[in-house]
Amino acid sequence: MIWGMDHLLPRPRVSESTPGVFEFVPGSSVSGPAALVDAVRLSLAVLDLRPAEAGADTAAVRVVEDAGLGPEAYEIEITAEGVRIAAGDRAGAFYAGQTLRQLLPAEAYRAAALPGTVWAVPCGRLADAPALSWRGAHLDVARNFLPKREVLRMIDMLALHKLNRLHLHLVDDQGWRVESRAYPLLHEIGSHRDQTTTSYYREEPAFDGVPHGGYYTLTDLAEISAYATARAVTVVPEIDVPGHASAILAAYPEFAARPADTYRVLDRWGISPAILSPLPATVDFLTTVFDEIIGALGDVPYFHIGGDECVLDDWAASAEISAYQEKLGLATPADLHAWFLRRLADVLAERRSRAVVWDEAFVSGMLRQDTVVMPWRGPQVGRRAAAAGHEVVATPVFPMYFDYAEAASAEEPLAIGDTITLADVAAFAPVPSEWTVEERDRVVGVQFQLWSERIPDGRTLDYRAWPRGCAAAEIAWSGAPVSECFTGRLDAHLVRLDAFGVEYRPPAGPRPWQRGGSGWRRHRPGVVDVQEMMRHLHELTQSADSTRPSTSS
Ligand code: TNX
Numbered sequence: 001m002i003w004g005m006d007h008l009l010p011r012p013r014v015s016e017s018t019p020g021v022f023e024f025v026p027g028s029s030v031s032g033p034a035a036l037v038d039a040v041r042l043s044l045a046v047l048d049l050r051p052a053e054a055g056a057d058t059a060a061v062r063v064v065e066d067a068g069l070g071p072e073a074y075e076i077e078i079t080a081e082g083v084r085i086a087a088g089d090r091a092g093a094f095y096a097g098q099t100l101r102q103l104l105p106a107e108a109y110r111a112a113a114l115p116g117t118v119w120a121v122p123c124g125r126l127a128d129a130p131a132l133s134w135r136g137a138h139l140d141v142a143r144n145f146l147p148k149r150e151v152l153r154m155i156d157m158l159a160l161h162k163l164n165r166l167h168l169h170l171v172d173d174q175g176w177r178v179e180s181r182a183y184p185l186l187h188e189i190g191s192h193r194d195q196t197t198t199s200y201y202r203e204e205p206a207f208d209g210v211p212h213g214g215y216y217t218l219t220d221l222a223e224i225s226a227y228a229t230a231r232a233v234t235v236v237p238e239i240d241v242p243g244h245a246s247a248i249l250a251a252y253p254e255f256a257a258r259p260a261d262t263y264r265v266l267d268r269w270g271i272s273p274a275i276l277s278p279l280p281a282t283v284d285f286l287t288t289v290f291d292e293i294i295g296a297l298g299d300v301p302y303f304h305i306g307g308d309e310c311v312l313d314d315w316a317a318s319a320e321i322s323a324y325q326e327k328l329g330l331a332t333p334a335d336l337h338a339w340f341l342r343r344l345a346d347v348l349a350e351r352r353s354r355a356v357v358w359d360e361a362f363v364s365g366m367l368r369q370d371t372v373v374m375p376w377r378g379p380q381v382g383r384r385a386a387a388a389g390h391e392v393v394a395t396p397v398f399p400m401y402f403d404y405a406e407a408a409s410a411e412e413p414l415a416i417g418d419t420i421t422l423a424d425v426a427a428f429a430p431v432p433s434e435w436t437v438e439e440r441d442r443v444v445g446v447q448f449q450l451w452s453e454r455i456p457d458g459r460t461l462d463y464r465a466w467p468r469g470c471a472a473a474e475i476a477w478s479g480a481p482v483s484e485c486f487t488g489r490l491d492a493h494l495v496r497l498d499a500f501g502v503e504y505r506p507p508a509g510p511r512p513w514q515r516g517g518s519g520w521r522r523h524r525p526g527v528v529d530v531q532e533m534m535r536h537l538h539e540l541t542q543s544a545d546s547t548r549p550s551t552s553s
Contacts, residue, residue: 004017004122005017005103005122005124005126006485006488006489007102007488007489007492007493008099008102008103008489009102009161009470009473009474009489009490009492009493010161010162010473010474010476010477010478011474011477011478011482011483011485011489012099012126012127012128013127013128013129014125014126014127014128015124015125015126015128016124016125016126017122017123017124018079018123018124018125019123020079020080020122020123021080021120021121021122021123022060022078022079022080022081022082022083022120022121022123023118023119023120024047024049024060024119024120024121025060025119027050028047028049028050028059028060028061029049029050029051029052029053029058029059029060029061030049030050030051030052030059030060030061030062030063031051031052031057031059031061031062031063032059032061032062032063032064032065032085032093033063033064033065034051035090035093036063036065036085036087036090036093037051037052037063037093038090039087039090039091039093039094039097039230039232040061040063040085040093040094040096040097040100041097042094042097042230042231043094043095043096043097043098043100043101043159044061044097044100044101044108046101046104046107046108046109046110046112046113047104047108047113047119048113049061059082060082060083061082061083061084061085061100062082062083062084062085063085063086063087063093063096064084064085064086064087065086065087065088065089066086066087066088067088068088069086069087069088069092069129070088070129071088071089071091071092071133072088072089072091072092072095072129072130072133072164072232073087073088073092073128073129073130074086074087074088074092074093074095074096074099074126074128074129075087075096075125075126075127075128076096076099076100076125076126077124077125077126078103078121078122078123078124078125079123080123083100083121085097088129090232091164091232092129094159094231094232095128095162095232098159098160098162099126099128100121101160102493102496103121103122104119104120104121105117105118105119105120106495106496106498106499107499108496108499109160109496109497109499109500110499110500130162130476130477130479131476131477131478131479131480132430132431132443132444132445132446132476132477132479133164133444133445134164134165134393134444134445134446134447134476135162135163135164135165135445135446135447135473135476135477136163136164136165136166136167136236136393136445136446136447136448136476137154137158137163137165137166137167137447137448137450137465137469137472138167138169138395138447138448138449138450138451139151139154139166139167139168139169139450139452139461140169140172140449140450140451140452140453140455141168141169141170141177141452142169142170142171142172142174142175142176142177142240142247142452143172143174143175143269143451143452143453143455144196144212144452144453144455144456144457145175145177145191145212145213145214145215146452146457146458146461147214147458148216148220148223148224150458150461151166151168151216151224152224152227153458154166154461154465155224155227155228155231155233156231156500157465157466157469157500157502158231158233159231159232159233160496160500161469161470161473162473162477163233163469163472163473163476164232164233164234165233165234165236165302165445165447166228166233166234166235166236167236167238167304167356167447168235168236168237168238169238169240169304169451170237170238170239170293171190171238171239171240171244171247171248172240172244172247173244173245173246173247173265173266173272173274174193174196174246174247174265174266174267174269175190175191175192175193175212175213175214175215175247175265176190176191176215176247176248176251176265177191177214177215177216178215178216178218178221178237178292178293179215179216179217179218179220179292180289180292181218181292182288182289182292183251183252183285183288183289185251185252186247186248186251186252186289187215188251189250189251189265190247190248190250190251190265191213191214191215191247191265192211192212192213192214192265193211193212193213193264193265193266193267194211194267195207195208195209195210195211195212195267196208196210196212196267196268197267197268197269198520199520200414200520200524200527201527201528205268206520207267208520218292218293218295218296219296221235221237221293221296221297222296222297222298224297225296225297225298225299226298229298229299234301234302235297235300236300236302236303236304236356237293237297237300237303237304238303238304238305238306238356239286239289239290239293239303239304239305239306240304240305240306240307240308241276241286241305241306241307241340241341241344242257242275242276242277242278242282242307242310242337242340243271243272243274243275243276243306243307243308243309243310243311244271244272244274244306244308244309245272245274245275245276246263246264246265246266246272246274247265247266248276249263249274249276250263250264250265252285254281255276255277255281255282255285256274256275256276256277256314257275257276257277257278257314257315257318257321258314258317258318269453271309271311272311273311273313273314275310275311275312275314275315277315277318277321278315278321278324278336278337278339278340279320279321279324283340283343283344283347286344286347287347290303290344290347290348290351291351294351294353300351300353301352301353301354302353302354302355302356302372303348303353303354303355303356304355304356304357304374305341305344305345305348305355305356305357305361306357306358306361307337307341307357307358307360307361308358308359308360308361308376309358309360310337310360312333312334312336312337315333315336315337316333321333321336324336334364335364335365335366337360337361337364338361338364338365338366338367339366341355341357341361341367342366342367342368345357345367345368345371346368349368349370354370354371354372355367355368355370355371355372356371356372356373356374356393357371357372357373357374358373358374358376359373359374359375359376359377359381359382359385359541361373362375362381362384362385362388362390363381363384363541367390369389369390370391371390372390372391372392372393372444373385373390373391373392373393374392374393374395374447375392375394375395375396376395376396376397376401376449376537377396377397377534377537377538377540377541378396378397378398378534378537378538378541379394379396379432380538380541380542381541382394382396382443383432383435383439384541385442386435386438386439386440386442386443387436387438387439389442390442391442391443391444392442392443392444393443393444393445393446393447394428394430394431394443394445394446394447395446395447395448395449396534397530397533397534397537398420398424398530398531398533398534399420399421399424399425399427399428399530400425400428400446400447400448400449400472401416401420401448401449401451401530402420402448402449402450402464402465402468402469403415403416403449403450403451403452403453403454403455403464404416404417404418404419404420404530405417405418405419405420405523405525406419406420406421406422406468406505407419407421407509407525408525408526409509409523409525410516410522410523410524410525411509411510411515411516411523412510412515412516412523412525413454413460413463413510413514413515413516413521413522413523414454414516414520414521414522414523414524415454415464415523416451416453416454416528417527417528417529417530417533418525418526418527418528418529418530419529419530420468420530422467422468422471422507425448425468425471425472425475426471426474426475426481426482426486427481427482428446428475428481429475429480429481430443430445430446430475430476430479430480431443431479431480445476446472446475446476447472448465448468448469448472450464450465459503462502462503462504463503463504463505463510463514464505465504466497466502466504466505467490467493467494467497467504467505467507470490470493471486471490474486490507494506
């Protein structure tokens with residue numbers, strides 16, 4: 001079966017069909033500038049296209065660079081004689097290749113070309129470019145570690161949806177996930193725990209008795225970065241400080257606001273009071289760790305430093321920290337929290353990297369103007385950040401937290417709460433129409449979050465991420481809620497995901513083996529309602545206080 005131009009996802013800006021098809025035959029080649037040819041060949045790896053010999057004009061695909069098209073943009077013209085691609089840059093050529101892959105039979109998503117496949121694409125013309133420059137997915141590899149192969153596969157999945165940012169949450173109370181040669185106890189001690197809780201919110205605590213852990217070596221990070229770059233994906237590392245610090249402090253308690261030898265990598269969820277000291281020694285320590293990560297990843301245009309969910313009690317209780325706060329002329333621990341994050345953002349700026357923070361860091365003020373804000377507590381705080389001149393990536397709990405269940409049903413595998421449906425994601429407007437033009441211009445993108453308290457493995461990751469991620473890709477590319485014809489395009493797209501081997505959640509509900517069963521992974525619907533949660537978070541952002549009480553367990 002040959003799919004037409006109207007089965008593409010995300011939907012291109014302009015597409016026109018003309019009669020006929022072009023068929024790729026064995027030995028087909030691509031001509032054009034080397035970097036663009038490489039990008040097209042990578043997207044169409046299943047066709048095993050050869051780079052055309054210089055001077056030959058028999059190439060099946062001819063690629064030209066057209067700087068006038070702008071970043072990530074491309075045009076394709078398909079006639080019975082061949083394919084012509086114009087791209088603004090390497091990413092544009094890569095995306096042109098991804099679009100052609102969608103026009104091929106779904107076998108183009110298998111790891112090897114099946115004999116007998118007719119590699120034909122329909123004739124026509126496309127002109128395409130993204131509305132938003134940050135089209136992201138966040139992966140929490142701290143709560144539950146995902147091995148490197150899952151991260152690489154996630155990059156494949158982002159690439160085929162024209163998503164271009166992978167935000168890696170590399171540390172939390174429950175684990176530190178990257179090698180440090182300067183501070184080796186971080187990965188030796190911080191990367192594993194003896195057991196993990198299986199209880200839900202206010203239930204009696206219960207544990208699985210199974211050790212859990214893992215970390216990426218710096219060489220793994222270099223590999224992940226190179227793999228991502230080739231696929232037009234930018235890795236955004238996150239070292240979440242100064243809160244969520246139990247794993248760091250289990251390794252190096254001397255960096256605690258309240259030094260003690262009792263810190264452990266946590267085996268349960270929720271917000272812990274473990275917090276780093278803001279004193280210069282901590283800044284030096286983090287600078288060294290940032291340098292190791294930047295050194296491994298190479299180009300790091302954005303570095304996320306967290307700033308969320310900080311319990312500042314230990315700062316207020318420490319005479320040394322209070323004296324430091326006073327010396328800096330700061331009135332409250334919340335001001336010191338802002339100062340500390342700004343100090344780290346300055347360190348990053350010296351390394352040509354822009355800081356990204358969760359919105360609490362914005363609420364306490366004093367950020368560098370070039371710091372990007374992720375308003376997870378909703379569009380109200382996002383608007384305040386945009387009005388203050390910050391670039392904003394829309395990351396609201398509703399509907400961008402894909403750790404919430406798709407249905408309030410005991411058939412679902414255990415989720416953090418209810419409910420964020422595919423339709424909720426599809427209806428989301430990342431750039432609110434009621435904002436001023438200046439505020440709207442500062443929304444650079446949208447991103448879905450895969451917090452992993454209830455995502456223990458890659459199979460569950462597939463289930464939670466797709467097809468909601470398909471809808472997210474669509475709104476990220478177009479900058480607006482999805483159009484009516486989404487369902488038909490998604491149906492075609494799910495056949496591609498089947499061929500790729502993705503264990504997505506069927507829109508009609510889980511397959512029998514995807515259900516939570518009768519044990520601890522059975523979902524308990526109705527305990528946490530995301531709309532209720534958003535109301536609560538909204539109230540919190542109304543107060544000037546940057547901290548918030550516990551909402552998880
Ligand atoms: C809030 S969003 C968190 C995470 C949790 C998540 C669960 C944010 C900055 N903090 O630590 O994993 O809720 O949905």
